[in-house]
Amino acid sequence: MVKTSTNLARNVLRTIQANPPPGLEVNGITSHNFGAYQRAFTPMVMQGAGHRNYASDHKETEYAFQMAASNIRYGPGVTAEVGYDFKNMRIDRVAVFTDKNLLNTPAVKTALQSLDKCGIKYDLYSDVCVEPKEPSVLDAIAWGRAKQPKAYLAIGGGSVMDTAKMANLYQCFPDAELLDFVNAPIGKAQPIDIDLKPLIAVPTTAGTGSETTGTAIFDLVSRKAKTGIANRALKPLLGIVDPLNSATMPEQVKAASGLDVLCHSLESYTAIPYQQRTPRPSNPNMRPAYQGSNPIADIFSLEGLRLAIEYLPRSCADPEDMEAHSNMLLGSTLAGVGFGNAGVHICHGLSYPISGMNTSYYHPDYHTDHPLVPHGISVAVTAPSVFKFTAPSDPERHLKAASLFGVDVSNVKRESAGEVLAEAIQEFMFTKLKHQPRGVSALGYKRSDISALVDGAVPQRRVLDLAPGIHGVEEAEVREALTSILEDAWEY
Ligand SMILES: NC(=O)c1ccc[n+]([C@@H]2O[C@H](COP(=O)([O-])OP(=O)(O)OC[C@H]3O[C@@H](n4cnc5c(N)ncnc54)[C@H](O)[C@@H]3O)[C@@H](O)[C@H]2O)c1
Ligand SMILES: [Zn+2]
Secondary structure (H helix, E strand, O other): OOOOHHHHHHHHHHHHHHOOOOOOOEOOEOOOOOHHHHHHHOOHHHHOOOOOOOOOOOOOOOOOOOOOOOOEEEOOOHHHHHHHHHHHOOOOEEEEEOEHHHOOOHHHHHHHHHHHHOOOEEEEEOEOOOOOEHHHHHHHHHHHHHHOOOEEEEEEOHHHHHHHHHHHHHHHOOOOOHHHOOOOOOOOOOOOOOOOOOEEEEEOOOOOOOOOOOEEEEEEHHHOEEEEEEOHHHOOOEEEEOHHHHOOOOHHHHHHHHHHHHHHHHHHHHOOEHHHOOOOOOOHHHOOOOOOEOHHHHHHHHHHHHHHHHHHHHHHHOOOOHHHHHHHHHHHHHHHHHHHHHOOOHHHHHHHHHHHOOOOOOOOOOOOOOOOOOHHHHHHOOHHHHHHHHHHHOHHHHHHHHHHOOOOOOOOOHHHHHHHHHHHHHHHHHHHOOOOOOOHHHHOOOHHHHHHHHHHHOOOHHHHOOOOOOOOOOHHHHHHHHHHHHHHOOOO
16 A cells, blocks of 8 residues: 555554553443444544544534335235225226246246235336446336336345336436436436326345345446436335245355345444435435434344344245244345435445456356346455444444344454454455355456456445545545455455
8 A cells, every 4th residue: 555644643543443542432432232322422532533434524414314114015915905005095007017037937827826816007118238238228228118007016136126126216307318317427417306107015035134235236237337316206105025935045045145145234333434425415305314323224234234143144044934034034125215215335336347347257046148246246245344444433333233243342442343343244255155255366367457446446436435434535545445345355
């Protein structure tokens, strides 16, 4: 790492944060048990300079957070109710989105039977691609605009739910171009000032939490990176969360989508506190969905993390373990609410070029005709290194996370929090789960690709701005940090 005076100053600050002199509180934390909540309520002025973020002081920081509640119905067999939901809304014609793989699964069959039973007509779109790229999103949008459904029903993983969200959005804006609503700086991030058609989302992976969020992700091939649209208007009207649906996932789809849950929880819990985000919005409409960690999202993120740690290995190992599948699906929904209101940061920022630039890697159980790094894999592959990097900003939070992995942290020094959490994540990925790629190099990348991977991550400001240690710093330093994380994550 290049030694500049800023870096030196930052390293001193990080060391002080990790190991404060006696009597110095960091972020107002005085005890392990109450630290998280005290920190969230400690006014900025008391937190002092050099604590957790490195933002310049000249912009007004945020003072509020908003919990945008998600409407969720959970239970085994609850998919059979979906026809009644449309009937109750007096909607008689819907678009059903799914992918070809899922057409013969109980999830789709049960939902279609329910529509038939309630007299709801439907048009079926089953051409959703795994981890959709621009052409498949455009195809779905054209289909939606041609069919003009009164509502949408998405039955599938994140790929299906996200594609349905975008078809719905662009049906409601018939003249809009794809990039009009895509996150800045890649797209124009135009506001969405009308209600979209009702969307009911039925997840079949225990994964993305897309049934709870206003996010839709796709691969912008021309930029070789994933991007998306993040707006509360995209949030499904209802998520029907039915463990009978996710139980049919193949083992490695369970593992990859479950690692996404792990990272949603860890990243949202360790994101900068909402009070450190800038700028403070001048209109509440402009307050982003990804707000930074906050006391309500924390509750969801921590419980999502606990459930993923306890149940993901069991769910992957035993297709008959319904208790594990049920708790894993619940965990993915909880983590969705957590990150949907707090945001994610570096693992996700780096994941977009890691999956977008892949030209050779295929993953077991993903039957695609093109190379694919599944989203959860692309996210988790840097996780041990990312949390080593972010730990000095808030060692207590990182130790709390490590304790959920079963580590006895009572005698761990604050400056070791990152190492300890990184080891716990590695043990989870490589011992408790099977066949996980051990580092970025295992995905077919060469060291000479690092700078292009960094180039692909830097425009993901929406998520990187929530990362402790990256929030508010100059681009050159962001690059330096991402490069060192990728080098550290090269091979475990
Ligand atoms: N909107 C959000 O908030 C959000 C969050 C995270 C990720 N994502 C995006 O979601 C996508 C990944 O979604 P995913 O991980 O849910 O997987 P996916 O939707 O891509 O599905 C992966 C594969 O598993 C199959 N599958 C899914 N459920 C199955 C089941 N129950 N039985 C048998 N096969 C099944 C699918 O047919 C597909 O082949 C990525 O594009 C990612 O970027 C979105
Ligand atoms: Zn994710």
